[in-house]
Amino acid sequence: MRLKIAILAGDGIGPEVTNEAVNILKAVAEFGGHDFTFVPLLVGGVAIDATGSPLPTATLDACLESDAVLMGAVGDNKFNALPPDKRPEAGLLQIRQALGGFANLRPSIAYPALSANSPLRPEVTEGADILFVRELLGGLYFGSPRWWNKETGESINTMRYTKSEVARVARVAFELAAKRKKKVTSVDKANVLEVSQLWRATVTEVAKDYPGVTLEHQLVDSMAMHLMNIPRNFDVVLTENLFGDILSDEAAVITGSLGMLPSATIGGQVNLYEPVHGSAPDIAGTGKANPLGAILTAAMVLRHSASLEQDAAAIESAVSKVLAAGARTADIARGSVPQNAPAQYLVSTQEMGKLVHQALAESIDRRQSMHAV
Ligand code: IPM
Numbered sequence: 001m002r003l004k005i006a007i008l009a010g011d012g013i014g015p016e017v018t019n020e021a022v023n024i025l026k027a028v029a030e031f032g033g034h035d036f037t038f039v040p041l042l043v044g045g046v047a048i049d050a051t052g053s054p055l056p057t058a059t060l061d062a063c064l065e066s067d068a069v070l071m072g073a074v075g076d077n078k079f080n081a082l083p084p085d086k087r088p089e090a091g092l093l094q095i096r097q098a099l100g101g102f103a104n105l106r107p108s109i110a111y112p113a114l115s116a117n118s119p120l121r122p123e124v125t126e127g128a129d130i131l132f133v134r135e136l137l138g139g140l141y142f143g144s145p146r147w148w149n150k151e152t153g154e155s156i157n158t159m160r161y162t163k164s165e166v167a168r169v170a171r172v173a174f175e176l177a178a179k180r181k182k183k184v185t186s187v188d189k190a191n192v193l194e195v196s197q198l199w200r201a202t203v204t205e206v207a208k209d210y211p212g213v214t215l216e217h218q219l220v221d222s223m224a225m226h227l228m229n230i231p232r233n234f235d236v237v238l239t240e241n242l243f244g245d246i247l248s249d250e251a252a253v254i255t256g257s258l259g260m261l262p263s264a265t266i267g268g269q270v271n272l273y274e275p276v277h278g279s280a281p282d283i284a285g286t287g288k289a290n291p292l293g294a295i296l297t298a299a300m301v302l303r304h305s306a307s308l309e310q311d312a313a314a315i316e317s318a319v320s321k322v323l324a325a326g327a328r329t330a331d332i333a334r335g336s337v338p339q340n341a342p343a344q345y346l347v348s349t350q351e352m353g354k355l356v357h358q359a360l361a362e363s364i365d366r367r368q369s370m371h372a373v
């Protein structure tokens with residue numbers, strides 16, 4: 001398998017966590033005899049410093065010629081005074097739009113070893129394994145008109161969706177649910193908004209093509225509550241852009257740290273992969289950053305851009321194994337140690353990467369020797 005991956009490490013802790021993710025991808029390539037090439041490119045603040053733009057044309061062109069784009073993080077306090085369209089974050093929104101991915105996948109999983117890191121009780125989070133499918137190119141983020149008239153003190157944003165925009169993201173949700181626990185929860189505000197009524201009617205129609213998958217509808221307000229009350233009731237959660245932005249941050253509470261969460265944006269010309277966390281400039285270069293979000297993002301690259309499901313799953317179980325053995329970066333070292341669990345020990349970004357690499361190598365060795373028998 002050949003794969004050309006654009007690496008947009010970006011700012012702050014972006015380069016250090018991306019480095020660990022790339023090491024894991026290199027290991028998978030070596031073990032499996034794959035040909036992965038990595039193309040480092042500038043984005044965000046480092047791109048502004050070098051070229052004046054947060055998304056230089058050379059970066060975008062090279063991304064469009066790649067099989068996948070792996071981002072680290074963008075953003076630095078020194079750009080805080082700039083208007084939104086000149087800041088490093090603008091590079092992120094521009095690249096999302098240019099690559100065209102409309103389905104943003106955000107898994108939210110309760111790792112048994114991290115059960116003490118969530119403020120929710122372990123018996124509430126136990127077994128939770130949710131995949132958010134957030135529509136990423138429509139709704140209030142992109143609808144027009146949009147303006148703020150400072151003279152009249154009036155402003156407007158537009159929540160707009162077409163039936164085809166809803167149907168295409170709904171299909172992604174049903175396809176994914178068919179391979180999981182076969183349930184889609186579609187989130188809307190159909191008791192108030194016409195856009196949500198279109199959303200609900202369209203999702204209901206798409207569901208007819210997936211008789212093996214159960215569909216339920218939830219209003220966004222009560223969904224916010226159910227997510228915290230009984231997270232294990234959900235499988236795939238389908239949302240429009242803003243509802244998904246809000247609910248996926250809420251669901252990070254189930255895992256216990258933003259540093260653990262990966263994401264993938266699919267459906268466009270080239271898929272875009274990014275850990276959910278930001279650039280954390282305060283801890284950049286200190287070795288404190290958690291590389292697991294980036295490493296789990298690398299697993300999503302293999303799953304969604306290379307159909308290497310077995311390797312993706314092997315990375316994910318290597319992460320669980322390392323956590324179960326007690327290794328913790330600073331962000332996940334806070335929880336008290338559950339009874340009968342091994343003692344926790346603090347590791348750096350690089351050490352965590354090495355531990356996952358080791359666990360992965362062991363599981364691939366086992367797989368290969370099983371095949372050899
Ligand atoms: C996210 C972020 C972005 C979003 C911001 C930074 C534009 O909050 O990825 O969830 O709202 O999509």
Ligand code: MN
Pocket residue numbers: 245246249
């Ligand atoms: Mn967000």
